[in-house]
Amino acid sequence: MALAKLGVVVLDCPDPRALAAFYAGVLGGTVEGDAEWVDLRVPGGQSLAFQAARGFVPPKWPAPDGSQQFHLDLTVADLDAAEKGVLELGARPLDTADRSRTWRVYADPAGHPFCLCAC
The missing domain is CATH 3.10.180.10 (2,3-Dihydroxybiphenyl 1,2-Dioxygenase, domain 1)
Structure with missing residues (x-):
């Protein structure tokens, strides 16, 4: 029996909106969120999320x-x-x-x- 299920893969980045727009161009889908957290909802696929990370390397x-x-x-x-x-x-x-x-x-x-x- 599984203890959990995968909710979303989150990518840390300096600009969540810009990176979500890139992946929306690659995968399709809709971008929702603010400057700190953005969701990319991909119809029929795994959603991705993007989180602002200060000092991202x-x-x-x-x-x-x-x-x-x-x-x-x-x-x-x-x-x-x-x-x-x-x-x-x-x-x-x-x-x-x-x-x-x-x-x-x-x-x-x-x-x-x-x-x-x-x-």
């Missing part, structure tokens, strides 16, 4: 010690089209050199790593 990728906090895997039908779209929205590539793989790694505008996966 983005994670390093790859981490020098090999550890990593977490990352989001976003499933896409067309890697090249999705890559073009996330770059236009403000993502930056972290590991996209091997074009034969079924996944590529990017950072969102606040620096959180995420993968586009055509798996």
